[in-house]
Amino acid sequence: MSDFLVLRVIAKLLIPFILLFGFYVQMHGDYGPGGGFQAGVIVAAAFVLYAIVFDVKTARRVAPMAALVSLACLGVLLYAGVGVANLIYGGRFLEYGALAHDPAHGNHIGILIIEIGVGIAVAAVMMIIFFSFARRR
C-alpha cells in the first residue's frame, strides 16, 4: 500500500486529528455524546489507519503487544479499582459518592476515572485484535 501518495499524505494529515478527536470524545463524554467506548475505538482506528496505509511493523513498534496487554489490564483494573476505592472510603462498590465531600462531585470524579479506564481498555483490546490478525499474514 506504500505507493499511493495521496493516501499517505492524507493519512498523515488525518491521524493527529483523529487522535485529538478521540481524546476530545473521551474527556467530553459527560457533556456531550461520547465516552470511553467510542473514544477507545477512535484512538484504535488512528493506529489501524497508520498500520494499513504505512506498515504494520512500525505501528507495532509504537504499540508493542506487551504494552497493549498491560494497558488493557490497566483499564479494567482502573475501573474496578475506583469501585474498591469507594469501599475503602466507606461507600459501596461503584457508588462514587464517597470519593469527595460532596456526593455529586464524587460521582463526577468517579465517572471521569472509570470512563478513562474504559477508554484505555477498549483502545488496547481493539489494537490487540487488529495486530494479532495482521500478524498472521
Place this chain on the structure above:
Amino acid sequence: MFVAATGIAAVWLRNLLASAMVLGIYSLLMASLWVVLDAVDVAFTEAAVGAGITTVLMLLAIALTGRHEKRRRARPWLPLATSLGTAGLLIYATLGMPAFGDANAPAQLHVAPYYLAHGQAETGVPNVVTAVLAAYRGFDTLGEVTVIFTAGIGVLVLLGGAKRRQRKETEPAAGDSA
C-alpha cells in the same frame, strides 16, 4: 428501507469482500437512523464500532481466509423455515408494543423519569446517558469492559505468539500459501 435492502444484499452477495463493505454501509445507515431517533450516543457507537472497526476486522479475516463463499448444493429449507418463523414471531411481538413515543409506555414510567429529574443533581454530569451508563448502571458497564477484555485475551490466545513460533519451526514454507 435502505437498511433492509443492504441487509439482504449482504447475505445475498457471494463475494465476501463486497459483503463486508455492504455491512459497513448497513452500520452507517443504522447510525443515521439512531440520529433520527435522537439516540446520539448509540449512533456514535454504531458509526465508530459497526461501520469502522468491525469492517476493518472483517476485511482482515477475509484476507486471512479467502474472499469467496463456498457454493453449497444442499437446499437449506430447515434453517430458512426456522429463521422465517422466528422473524414472524418477533414481528408479531412488536404488535403488542406500545406506540412509538407513547408517554405511558413502561420504558417512560419506570426509572427513566427519575434519571432525567435527578441525574444531573446527583452525578454532576449533564449527559444523562453517560450518567446512567457509568453511575446507575456501573456494574453493567464493568461487565461490558470485562467482556471486551476477555475477547482481546481470547484472540491473543488463539492467534498469538506460541502457535506462530511453532508453525515457523515445523513448516517454514507455510508462509507462501498464506
